[in-house]
Each structure stands twice: as structure tokens, then as C-alpha cells.
Amino acid sequence: MIRLFKKYLKKYIELLTDDRDSFFIAIVDVEQELAERLLAEQLRQNEALRPDYSLVWFERRDYAEAVRIRNDKDIQKIVLLSSDSVKMIDSLKDFVEYPVIPEDKERLWQCLEAAFERELDGDCRKILEVVMAHKQVSIVDLLKYLQACTDKNGQINVHDMGANLYYFDIWMLRNLEKKPVSKQHIQKVVRNSDSLLVEKKLMDGISESRLTIGKTRQTQIVWWLSKNNFHDIFKSVPYDRVENLFTGSIRSNKESIPEKTEEQTYEHSYKYALQEELEADMEGLEEELRQEQKEMLMDSVQMYGYPERNVLESCFLQLRDKLRSMNFPDRKKKDLLQKLRLMQEKFHEAVRDGREYTPAYLWHYANSQKNFVDHYFRFLGKCVADEGIAEICVGAGFLNALQNIFCIKKDNELHMPFYHPLVGIYYQLLMVHYEQMKKDFVPCEDDFISEAVQALMDKEQMNFPIQYMLYENELYQIDYTSLRKWGPEIIFTKMNAHVAGSWVDIRLLNEDLMDYIEREKFLPEIRVTIVDINDIKEVMFLVEKLRRIAESRRSMVNKVILNIVSSKEEELKEQLQERMEIDLDYPQVLFRFTRELYLVGEAYDLPRIIKDSDLMFLADSNVLYQKPRLTVWKGDANWLRIRFGEMTLEKMLERYLADECCEMEILWDSIHHIEQEESVKMVCWNTQELKQVLLSDIRRFVQENPSLTIVIMSSNQQLLQHMYYIEGFQVRKSVMSGKEMLMVNFHAGSSRKRLKTGGEASVTISLKPFLEELLGVQEVRSILYADEDKGEEPCLTIGYRNGSFVFKCELGGVCEDLNHNEDRKKHYIQLVADILKLSSKSRLFEGKWIAMLYEHADNYQTALMIDYMRRHPLSLLGEWLYEEKECLIMEERLPDSVDVLAFQGMLDFIRQQHVTIDEYAVNKFKALYRAEMLADCLKADECLGFLEKTTKQKMKELYLKVEKQYE
Numbered sequence: 032m033i034r035l036f037k038k039y040l041k042k043y044i045e046l047l048t049d050d051r052d053s054f055f056i057a058i059v060d061v062e063q064e065l066a067e068r069l070l071a072e073q074l075r076q077n078e079a080l081r082p083d084y085s086l087v088w089f090e091r092r093d094y095a096e097a098v099r100i101r102n103d104k105d106i107q108k109i110v111l112l113s114s115d116s117v118k119m120i121d122s123l124k125d126f127v128e129y130p131v132i133p134e135d136k137e138r139l140w141q142c143l144e145a146a147f148e149r150e151l152d153g154d155c156r157k158i159l160e161v162v163m164a165h166k167q168v169s170i171v172d173l174l175k176y177l178q179a180c181t182d183k184n185g186q187i188n189v190h191d192m193g194a195n196l197y198y199f200d201i202w203m204l205r206n207l208e209k210k211p212v213s214k215q216h217i218q219k220v221v222r223n224s225d226s227l228l229v230e231k232k233l234m235d236g237i238s239e240s241r242l243t244i245g246k247t248r249q250t251q252i253v254w255w256l257s258k259n260n261f262h263d264i265f266k267s268v269p270y271d272r273v274e275n276l277f278t279g280s281i282r283s284n285k286e287s288i289p290e291k292t293e294e295q296t297y298e299h300s301y302k303y304a305l306q307e308e309l310e311a312d313m314e315g316l317e318e319e320l321r322q323e324q325k326e327m328l329m330d331s332v333q334m335y336g337y338p339e340r341n342v343l344e345s346c347f348l349q350l351r352d353k354l355r356s357m358n359f360p361d362r363k364k365k366d367l368l369q370k371l372r373l374m375q376e377k378f379h380e381a382v383r384d385g386r387e388y389t390p391a392y393l394w395h396y397a398n399s400q401k402n403f404v405d406h407y408f409r410f411l412g413k414c415v416a417d418e419g420i421a422e423i424c425v426g427a428g429f430l431n432a433l434q435n436i437f438c439i440k441k442d443n444e445l446h447m448p449f450y451h452p453l454v455g456i457y458y459q460l461l462m463v464h465y466e467q468m469k470k471d472f473v474p475c476e477d478d479f480i481s482e483a484v485q486a487l488m489d490k491e492q493m494n495f496p497i498q499y500m501l502y503e504n505e506l507y508q509i510d511y512t513s514l515r516k517w518g519p520e521i522i523f524t525k526m527n528a529h530v531a532g533s534w535v536d537i538r539l540l541n542e543d544l545m546d547y548i549e550r551e552k553f554l555p556e557i558r559v560t561i562v563d564i565n566d567i568k569e570v571m572f573l574v575e576k577l578r579r580i581a582e583s584r585r586s587m588v589n590k591v592i593l594n595i596v597s598s599k600e601e602e603l604k605e606q607l608q609e610r611m612e613i614d615l616d617y618p619q620v621l622f623r624f625t626r627e628l629y630l631v632g633e634a635y636d637l638p639r640i641i642k643d644s645d646l647m648f649l650a651d652s653n654v655l656y657q658k659p660r661l662t663v664w665k666g667d668a669n670w671l672r673i674r675f676g677e678m679t680l681e682k683m684l685e686r687y688l689a690d691e692c693c694e695m696e697i698l699w700d701s702i703h704h705i706e707q708e709e710s711v712k713m714v715c716w717n718t719q720e721l722k723q724v725l726l727s728d729i730r731r732f733v734q735e736n737p738s739l740t741i742v743i744m745s746s747n748q749q750l751l752q753h754m755y756y757i758e759g760f761q762v763r764k765s766v767m768s769g770k771e772m773l774m775v776n777f778h779a780g781s782s783r784k785r786l787k788t789g790g791e792a793s794v795t796i797s798l799k800p801f802l803e804e805l806l807g808v809q810e811v812r813s814i815l816y817a818d819e820d821k822g823e824e825p826c827l828t829i830g831y832r833n834g835s836f837v838f839k840c841e842l843g844g845v846c847e848d849l850n851h852n853e854d855r856k857k858h859y860i861q862l863v864a865d866i867l868k869l870s871s872k873s874r875l876f877e878g879k880w881i882a883m884l885y886e887h888a889d890n891y892q893t894a895l896m897i898d899y900m901r902r903h904p905l906s907l908l909g910e911w912l913y914e915e916k917e918c919l920i921m922e923e924r925l926p927d928s929v930d931v932l933a934f935q936g937m938l939d940f941i942r943q944q945h946v947t948i949d950e951y952a953v954n955k956f957k958a959l960y961r962a963e964m965l966a967d968c969l970k971a972d973e974c975l976g977f978l979e980k981t982t983k984q985k986m987k988e989l990y991l992k993v994e995k996q997y998e
Contacts, residue, residue: 033068035146035174040069041082042145044110046138047129048084055101057089057111057126062171066112084108089117098122131170135854136160147177147187154189154212158196161217166199200224200261202270215309215481220270223277226261232276233264244272296330298517299393301465303328305485310473313394313466321392328391334519335389335449337382346436347375353429363420370410377403382450390449390458390519397462400455405680407452408695412678415701421711431706434699435502445500445507445523454521456496456695459684464491471872478813479865486806487875493770495521496687497696499659499716501703506659508718512565512599524598526653526718527633535650535744536807537567539765541576543742543776547646550778551738552586560594560644562635563652567595567606572809574620594623596640637725641732646740651772655725655743659718661704664697668713671697690874719747730759733777740778746770751932752959758783761927764886766879767807773932784889784927786934788967792892792975793830794884798840798862801827805879814862825859827866829884831896831975838863839912856913863911871904885931891971894934899977933960934968941985948985953992965990 040058048054066088073081089097089111100106101123109126117123133139136156144150151159162168176198180191189212193204201224204217223229233256236242237249244252248268255264297303300317308316320328337343354367384399414420414430424430439446447454468484493514500507500523507523514521544559551557577591597603607622629636635654641647649655664671674694683695697715704714729741743750750773751762760777761784802811814825828839840859869876881901888894937960944952969986972978978986 032065032171032174032178033072035178036065036170037069037072038148039142039146039170039174042142043129043131043133043138044082044084046141048108053107054084055109055126057113057117057123057128058131059113059116059128060131060170061112061114062169063088063090063114065171066114069112084110086110086112089113089123090115094120094123101126132163132168132173136163137853137857139163143173143177146174147181147185149181149185149187151187152189154207155187155192157212157214158189158192158207158217161214161221162196162199162201165218165221166201168199172198196220197262197265200226200265202265202268202273205269205271213310219277219307223270224265226259228277229261229264230256233273236273236276241276242273243275244268297328298331299391300328301393301462301488302485304469305465305481305488309469309481313469317388317392317395321388331391331517332389335385335391336519337386337450340379343378343382343437347371347378350429350433350436353427353432357423357427357429359420359423367410367414367420370406370413374403374406374410377406378450381455385450393458393462393465397455397458400450400452400458401680404452404455404459408456408678408680408683408698411698411702412675415698415705415711416672416676416678418672418711421705425705425711426709428706430702431501434702435500438500438502440502443525444510445502445525447500447521447523449519449521451521453496456680456683457521459680460494460496460687461491463684463688464488468873472868477861477865479811479862480869482808482811482813483802483806483865483869483876486808487873490807490875492517497699499523499700499703499718501706504707506703506716508653512602515566526659535564535566536569536767537561537564538569538572538809539744539767539772539774540648540742541573542763542765543648543740543774544573544646545576545580546776547740547778548580548586548588550740550780551645554645554738555587556590556592557588558592558594558643558645560596560640560647561650562596562640562648562654563650564595564597564603564648565599565650567603569809570607577620588619590619590621592621592623594625594644596626596629596635597624598626600624600626637728638732641739641741645738646742648742648744650744651746653718655721655745656718656747657720657722659716660720661700661708661714662717664713664715666713671713719745719750721745721747721750726754729777730757733759733779737779740776742777743773743775745773745775748773750775751929752936755929755933755959755961762929762932764882764928764932765804766882767804771879771882781927783929786888786894786930786964786967787890788971790890790892791830791832792890792896793828794887794893794897795826795828796884796887798825798827801883802866805876805883825862827863829896829900831892835910837910837912839914841913842915856915860911860913863913867911877901885935886928888931891934891967892975894931895968895972895975895977898935898938930964934964936960937964937968938982941989942982944985944989946981946985948988948992950992953989953996956989957993957996962990962993965993 043058044056047056070086070088073086085100085106085108087097087100087109090113097111097117100109111117111123111126117126117128133142139159140151140156176195177187179195179198180187182188182191189207193207195203197203202220204220223232233242233252237253242249252264252268255261297306300313300320303320304311304313304316350371351368354364354371357364359367381400381403385396388395388399390396411430411433414424435445437448437451439448465488468488472480472484493511495509495514498509506526508526510522510524512522540559540561548557580586580588595603604624629640637654653659671694675698678694678698687693687695697713700715701711701713703716704710704712729743733739733741748771754760754775759779759781760775761781762776763774765772765774799811799814802814803809824843826841826843828837828841830837830839840863842855842859866880870880871877881897884897884900885894888897937956940956940959965986969983969990972983
């Protein structure tokens with residue numbers, strides 16, 4: 032052992048000192064016995080063989096020898112060995128301290144290879160990386176472990192590394208050499224070696240006869256457990272013999288195993304696979320989960336159930352009766368009845384399979400519904416595509432009854448069960464997205480990729496194929512809460528009731544609330560009202576920020592009253608109760624639920640709410656918008672009818688995933704028009720047309736009360752089209768909730784931030800908060816070195832210089848060990864590579880990434896660069912660099928994005944125009960955009976050449992015609 036440590040230490044000191052003439056370093060976390068044996072051996076050595084530095088043992092109670100040598104001017108090379116830190120000793124404060132096991136993995140590999148005089152292969156390094164990340168390992172234990180893994184030829188082999196994991200109180204693994212070592216699998220084994228979890232699982236397994244081990248060994252296990260002897264359990268029982276007991280154990284938050292580990296349940300099989308069995312074939316995995324009655328899916332499995340067959344039969348009977356009573360020609364009626372009967376047969380087949388595999392087994396369930404869903408949409412498509420059929424269906428209620436099949440009305444809600452064909456296609460889309468993620472990112476060894484994929488799939492779960500249902504001539508809008516909660520029903524809420532039109536998370540409020548506190552520094556109390564929010568699960572994120580401000584000297588605020596006005600009041604109260612004891616722990620943040628106080632009939636008394644508020648948020652709901660109306664689709668109706676006539680499930684999925692014309696939604700809404708308007712047209716619902724009266728009232732209230740701020744939160748990306756010329760507000764865009772959300776902030780003194788005409792094409796973002804907002808998570812745990820306490824902040828700069836792109840990851844605030852942390856450098860290079868991979872593979876990630884980059888653009892050059900990035904694969908654009916700095920100058924996020932949003936809208940408008948710009952296009956452009964923006968954009972592109980030739984030509988022609996009209 033001493034021989035190994037001696038070689039290890041020699042190499043470590045060489046790497047740290049780099050042949051310097053003078054150094055004072057302290058190597059800490061060294062066991063005293065090991066250090067004393069090393070020093071004793073050194074004393075016995077011939078003086079000529081000793082190292083050229085002084086090696087000294089240090090301990091706090093007696094450090095006189097260390098101070099004496101430090102004060103000896105003739106000694107310029109000193110290495111202190113200690114089990115403790117030396118930083119608290121003033122007379123030794125000039126010693127630079129390093130842990131005996133370096134954080135920089137490259138250094139560690141070099142030291143171990145020097146000690147054992149053998150190279151560590153990739154699999155060995157993977158195992159050590161996971162163990163070191165999750166366990167507190169001493170240098171003695173590490174060297175003993177590797178010594179035990181060394182064969183007679185001196186090679187460290189992966190088989191023995193798996194078999195000897197019990198050295199660290201981890202389950203032993205057999206036959207690791209027979210398949211590629213997976214870091215994800217090793218991490219799972221480490222997580223499942225938590226003593227509390229092991230005890231529970233083993234005892235449950237023994238009592239339920241699920242442990243496939245002989246009775247003698249089981250008796251021995253019980254004895255070891257009674258003595259709290261986990262070491263012998265891990266040494267004697269291979270993990271593969273008990274793995275079936277641990278399926279579903281929760282993963283830890285960061286790098287450490289939690290003190291108490293609980294069982295984790297999953298909504299469906301793909302969520303389980305993402306965390307536990309990413310590389311598994313889903314068909315086989317679900318068969319295994321079902322046969323073994325895996326408990327982590329049981330909660331989800333038990334939620335689903337079908338009504339009695341006669342109840343389901345009655346739904347089709349009513350449809351047949353309606354169809355028979357309609358005035359179709361006999362031949363056409365016979366054909367439709369036959370198709371309806373075939374659809375019914377396919378439904379009963381789907382029910383049979385669905386009873387066996389519920390949506391908890393998503394792969395099997397989605398595939399089992401394909402035939403029924405396909406026949407259903409073929410039938411709907413034929414009825415709308417055939418004008419003869421469609422005309423007879425006008426006002427008859429048949430097609431709408433087919434849309435509402437199986438749905439049940441409860442008060443102001445319409446409940447759509449999981450076996451409805453729309454839910455079937457929703458499951459199909461989810462399954463396809465999951466399969467694409469698995470295809471693109473398996474095998475996955477990178478924590479950030481894994482974290483990002485899970486967050487992105489949570490966002491995909493919020494995308495339902497349609498938004499509106501018409502039931503008894505009343506319009507219902509999807510309730511996003513029912514999508515967030517995986518369950519047996521999708522819920523739609525009546526439009527005249529208050530329902531948020533998108534997922535509104537409380538974290539969306541954060542930036543505008545902090546901005547208000549910054550502007551109103553001298554207010555001791557702030558009254559914040561939030562209208563129609565539907566999620567406060569992440570309330571602690573907001574409360575923690577408020578608490579920090581209240582405890583700092585940045586503001587005089589000592590109390591914030593959060594007044595919530597929402598139809599989801601009871602659910603929000605439950606969320607709040609689960610997460611915090613407000614009055615006890617956070618006396619400066621108070622919550623009030625006051626919906627009944629402000630409800631007048633079916634509407635809110637907005638003037639009264641505004642009067643009782645300092646800061647008011649109006650969430651994305653029908654409070655903001657005019658009465659819903661059906662508007663004619665602007666495309667070619669005949670082309671769309673042909674699409675409807677050829678409709679199949681495969682084609683629908685293909686077009687939906689390719690982001691082509693959303694024919695499914697137009698088909699759905701057009702049937703509503705057939706029922707309501709008594710005519711056949713291709714239409715879609717327009718439910719997000721801003722109330723102009725509300726806009727005028729908001730501006731008037733803000734003008735009358737200079738300390739008042741009102742924020743509109745809208746998912747309508749066209750909201751600003753008729754507001755560009757209005758002053759008195761600022762806009763930012765957020766992608767946190769899944770949809771792109773405009774935050775329109777009305778307050779006194781707000782000013783428009785115009786895009787500048789000069790400057791470089793360059794944008795710098797702070798990576799951690801940027802990625803947290805992009806993914807919609809409270810914390811990105813896989814960024815290891817972003818430490819606020821140390822002031823370390825990773826940033827990404829994207830620029831265009833001298834005809835090429837430059838992508839640089841910079842780490843600011845690094846004061847120690849500036850150029851030596853190779854592990855940290857590798858981490859960030861990999862992180863940037865992961866971002867690049869995600870942006871090229873995931874359309875959702877790429878769209879959110881580009882939208883957020885625009886928020887940081889302050890000149891036309893940068894905006895044009897981001898537009899170019901949107902249209903070209905990032906992997907082809909430039910080189911990625913890395914640099915560490917002691918000081919990093921960060922640009923603030925722009926307080927107003929109106930101009931950059933107008934820039935994006937202008938380019939989209941021009942690209943949609945025909946080659947020749949007509950007078951209608953000129954007049955529409957003048958109504959929406961500024962001519963000088965066109966000119967400034969063209970001027971900025973002269974040196975960059977980012978715009979396509981046709982777009983630039985159209986812009987020049989448009990500019991000339993606009994200028995001519997102004998003459």
C-alpha cells in the first residue's frame with residue numbers, strides 16, 4: 032500500500048508543481064496512519080533518493096513543525112500532508128490546498144496509472160467516475176480496491192472492478208466484461224445500494240417470496256440485516272439476483288445518494304424507461320413490467336377502466352339511429368352505415384386490447400388503438416370532404432355527436448375518456464416523440480442530455496391535437512391541468528367559465544415581479560394579484576427570491592401579499608399546502624385566495640381587482656380575449672378537402688410531426704361550423720383576439736396610478752401586430768411553460784428599446800438560468816461548476832467575425848487553479864456539444880433555444896445572425912471554444928423585446944409574399960411595420976450576407992414601393 036501511495040503522490044506533486052523552483056502546497060484528506068508510514072519510510076531511505084521537497088505531516092493541535100519549516104528561508108519546496116484543512120491557520124495561509132483525490136479526473140487517472148504502472152481503460156474509468164461522484168471515497172480505500180482488481184499480470188480488469196464494488200458498500204456486479212459498461216446502469220446500482228432502501232426491499236422480497244435466492248442464504252441475509260452488516264450482503268449477493276426488487280427506486284437529486292430513499296412510481300412505461308432502462312426495447316420491457324406486476328406502474332394501471340359493454344354499445348346505437356334518420360341517398364347511407372359498423376368493430380378490438388394493456392403500458396396501448404383511430408378519422412374526413420354528405424349533415428347534429436362520442440358533461444366541464452379516438456391519437460403522438468428521443472439519444476451517457484430529454488417530453492405531454500369541443504352548442508376549451516396530470520380523462524372547461532388558455536406556471540411571474548421591486552424600492556408592502564393561474568407547484572422558487580430581497584438592502588419591501596384569483600382555487604390551495612407553511616416559515620410572503628370576492632355573475636370585477644393591486648398579472652385566459660368566433664381558413668379549401676378525403680392515421684401523424692398544415696384541427700373546427708353556422712366551410716376557432724376596451728382600460732389605469740403595473744400573459748404570438756405604435760409598455764418572451772408566452776408589461780416610465788444599427792453580430796448568455804428557463808425546470812442539476820457562492824458563472828458567447836461563426840463557452844469568476852482544471856473544461860465542452868446535439872435533433876429544443884436567443888439581441892446584426900442560425904444546422908456553422916476568466920462582463924437581458932419581435936414578424940411577412948410585391952402587401956406592411964426597420968435591416972446585411980437572395984430582393988422592392996407611397 033505504501034509503495035502504491037508513494038508513486039501516486041509523486042506523480043500528483045509533479046502535476047501540481049510543474050517543475051517550479053518554489054512551491055507551498057497542502058494535500059488534505061490523507062489518513063494519518065498512511066502519511067506517518069510514508070514519512071517513516073522516507074527517513075529510512077538514502078538521502079540521495081529522497082525527493083527535493085520537504086514532506087511534513089500537519090494537524091491543527093500541533094503544527095509547530097510545519098510553521099518552522101515554512102519559516103526556514105532555505106526551504107522553498109514544501110508539501111504538507113494532512114487529514115484536515117490548513118486554511119484556518121494564519122501562519123500557513125500561503126499554502127495552496129488540494130484534496131488527495133483530485134477533482135480533475137484527468138489528473139486522477141494519471142496518478143493512478145503511475146501508481147499501478149498500467150493504463151486504465153474506458154470501462155474502468157466509467158466505473159470509477161460513477162463511484163467517485165456518488166460515494167465519499169478515501170485514498171486508502173481507492174488504492175485497496177484497485178489493488179484487489181489487479182490480476183496476476185498486473186492489469187486492472189473490469190470484471191474484478193464489478194465484483195469488488197462491495198469495498199464501497201455497493202452491490203457486487205458479475206460479468207461486466209461480457210457487455211459494454213453503461214454509466215447509467217452503474218448509477219442505478221449505486222442508487223439501489225442505499226442502506227434504508229436495501230433493508231426495505233430485501234425484507235419485502237423475503238416476506239413476499241420474491242427473492243430468488245436459497246433459504247439458507249435468505250436466513251443469512253436476515254441475520255446480516257439485524258446486525259446492520261450491509262458489507263457482507265453486498266459482497267455475497269450479486270445485484271442481478273435482487274435487481275427485480277429494486278425496479279422503480281427513485282434517483283438522487285445531484286451527485287449524492289439521498290439519506291432516505293422512497294419508491295418511485297411512474298405515469299407510464301416510457302417515463303420509467305427514460306430513468307431506468309433507456310436502451311430497452313419497449314415492447315419487451317412492457318411485457319416484463321406487466322407479467323411481473325411491477326409496483327411502480329400499479330398506481331397508473333389501476334386508474335383505467337372501461338364501462339360495461341352495453342354502455343359503449345349504446346353510444347354507437349345512437350349514432351346509427353341518427354344516421355338512418357338523415358336524408359342520404361340509399362347507396363350513400365348504406366356505405367356510411369357499413370363504415371360506422373366497421374369502426375365499431377375496430378373499437379371493440381381496441382377495448383379488448385386496452386383492458387389488457389392500459390395507457391400505463393403506452394407502447395402497447397397506442398399501437399392497439401391504431402385501427403380504431405384510423406377508421407374514425409377516415410370516416411370524419413370523408414363526411415367533410417364529400418360536399419354532398421357535408422351539406423346533409425349541416426345542423427343535423429350527427430358529426431358533432433360523433434366528435435363527442437363517450438364524452439360526459441359534468442357541471443361546467445366536459446370529460447373525454449382515455450378510449451376516445453382523440454386521446455388515442457394523442458397517445459400515438461406521445462409514443463412517436465418518445466421513440467424519436469430514444470432513437471436520437473440512446474445510448475446516453477451525458478447527464479444533461481438525460482435531464483433535457485425528460486424536461487422536453489414533459490412539454491410534449493402538454494400538446495393535445497385540438498383545443499376546443501362543441502357540446503350542446505356550447506364551446507369548451509381544453510384544461511391544461513388535465514394534461515399535466517396523467518390520468519384517465521382529458522377535461523374541457525366551458526368557455527364562459529374562467530380557464531387558462533395555456534399552462535401558466537408561477538415562475539413566469541418572477542422576472543416582472545423582481546423588476547417591479549427594483550423600480551419601487553421604497554414600498555414596504557406590495558400587493559400582487561394573479562388572475563387565472565393554474566399551477567403554483569414551483570412556489571418555493573419565487574418565495575426564496577422574495578425572501579432574499581426582503582433580507583437584503585436592495586429594497587425596503589418587508590411584505591409581499593400574493594392574491595390569487597382563479598377557478599382552480601382548491602387545487603392551488605392543495606399545491607401550496609403540500610409545499611410550504613407560509614405563515615410559519617416565510618412571514619414576509621402571504622397568500623390570499625379571493626376569487627369569490629371579485630366574481631360578479633360570470634365575470635371578474637377587473638376595476639376593483641386593479642384598485643386592490645400594486646402589481647397585477649392577467650394570465651392567458653378568456654378574461655383577455657373577445658368572444659370566440661369561427662374564421663375562414665385562408666388556404667385553398669379544395670386542396671384541403673382532397674386531404675380530408677385521403678385522410679389516414681399514418682398521414683396525419685406524419686404531417687403533424689412535420690409541422691405542416693394542421694388539418695386535424697381544421698377538420699375538427701369545421702365540423703363545429705357545420706353544426707353552428709349551417710354551412711360547409713373550412714374554418715378554425717379564433718379565441719385569442721385581444722379586447723381593445725380592456726387594452727384602453729389598462730393604459731388608463733396605469734396613467735392614473737404611476738405606481739401600478741399590469742402584466743398581460745398571452746400565448747397569442749400575433750398579439751403585438753396592432754400594438755407596435757402604442758407606447759407605455761414593454762414586452763419579453765418566455766418559453767418556460769412549453770408555449771411561447773408574451774409578457775406585456777404596462778407601467779409608467781416604460782420606453783421602447785429599439786434595435787441598434789451598429790455593433791457586432793454577437794450574443795452572450797448566462798448558461799445556467801438560460802437552460803433552466805428553456806427546459807422549464809427549477810434547476811439544471813447537471814451543470815456541475817456553476818457555483819453562486821464562489822461567483823463562478825458559465826456563459827456562452829455566439830458571434831460572427833471575419834466571415835465565420837465563433838461559439839465560446841466562458842467560465843467567469845474562477846480565481847484558483849485557473850488553467851489546470853481539465854475536468855471542468857471537459858465538462859463544459861461536453862455541455863456545449865450536448866446543446867448542439869439537442870438543437871439539431873429536437874425541433875422543440877431548437878425552437879425554444881432560438882426564441883430565447885432573440886431576447887438577448889440588441890442590434891440588427893445579432894438579430895440577422897440568429898435568423899440565419901434558425902435556418903441552418905448549428906453543427907455546420909463554426910467552432911466551439913472554451914476559456915476561463917477571473918472576471919466576465921455579462922450583458923443584461925433586454926428589458927423590452929418589441930422591436931426584435933417586430934423584426935421577426937417582418938421577415939416572416941416578407942418570406943410569405945410572392946416574388947412580386949403587390950399593393951396589398953405594401954399597405955399591409957405599412958400598417959404593421961416601420962419602413963426604417965426595412966432599411967436598417969438591409970444595411971446591416973450588406974457586410975454579413977445572412978439573408979437569402981430572394982428575401983433580400985423582395986425587401987428592396989418593398990422598401991422602394993413604401994418610400995414611393997410616402998412621397
